[in-house]
Amino acid sequence: MGQHGVYLLKETGSKLDILLYDNNIAVTNGDKKQSGKFSAATEYQIDTKKKTIKQVWSYSKNFGKQNFTEVIGYAQRLKNGNTLINFGFKNKGKESNIIEVDAHGNQVFNLTITNSAKDMTYVYRAYRMQFYPDNVTK
Template sequence: MDWLHINTISYDDKTGNILLSARNQDMIWSMNYQTNKINWIFSSKPEIQWPSSFRKYLLKPSSGTKYPGGQHGVYILNEENNKLNVLLYDNNIVVTNGDKKQNGKFSAATEYQIDTKQKTIKQVWSYGKNLGKQNFTEVIGYAQRLNNGNTLINFGFKNKGKESNIIEVDAYGNQVFNLTITNSAKDMTYVYRAYRMQFYPDNYVFDATK
């Protein structure tokens, strides 16, 4: 039984910490790579169900902050003055401890801000809920924050894997790019991750005379 299913390990060379995503526990957490010391845990599993020695690590969510479910691709956006911003793709499916009230209704790219000193967490940005169940993906998916502040979101298992929908939105949720991939020869067209990549270097000059 794959009770944990680690689908992301993200290392921060500035602090020596690693972020981990355990899909099958609907949980993300941070720990130090060298010491194995836990920094914090974000999980909807009730505090009383945790061993007493772990309870001090549990983050307390602010009002309106959604717990992720079956999530993918968590990584650090920035960290300053004990405030850590992370981005992930929330599949929003209850595997073990997810949000049962919202289970399966949508998937979303979500940014959280964590106060590592106070052990609190708040949701500061999200996109996908307005798309509803048509963009719900029970597995895989990714979100990439671009240099211009936009976010590229890979709804990679749309329609049970028969298509993938890759959408780029600005900070206000306005779509600036929307691509749907369909018609695979094997009737399954799912994309595990999608990235916006620069095709030409900045100093490239196209010379039509050659």
């Protein structure tokens, strides 16, 4: 329960690969024993013919409550195969943590935003955007 930013990564025949951000909070249903213990970016494969769903990738369960966000968050699969994850409401909205990981779960970027003027520093969505056009020499 509490999923955000669900989008289709690819469709192959009867199989759909989707990515989402899961706050992991049981509101009206869900696994109450796991609720509130972690938040994660998760990829699932749905087989519409066999009517099955399989988790194929997930990141951040090992952070536990450190990166738990009861609301707000996002995951974006990048062109290079990495995943940008926005833990947008850590510590009851007092900080946000944006992490980019490769397919093996190695961090390649980690930014924590804290100390805003009104003590609320939540980031609703984070996106990796190209800063320079391809034809610019840096």
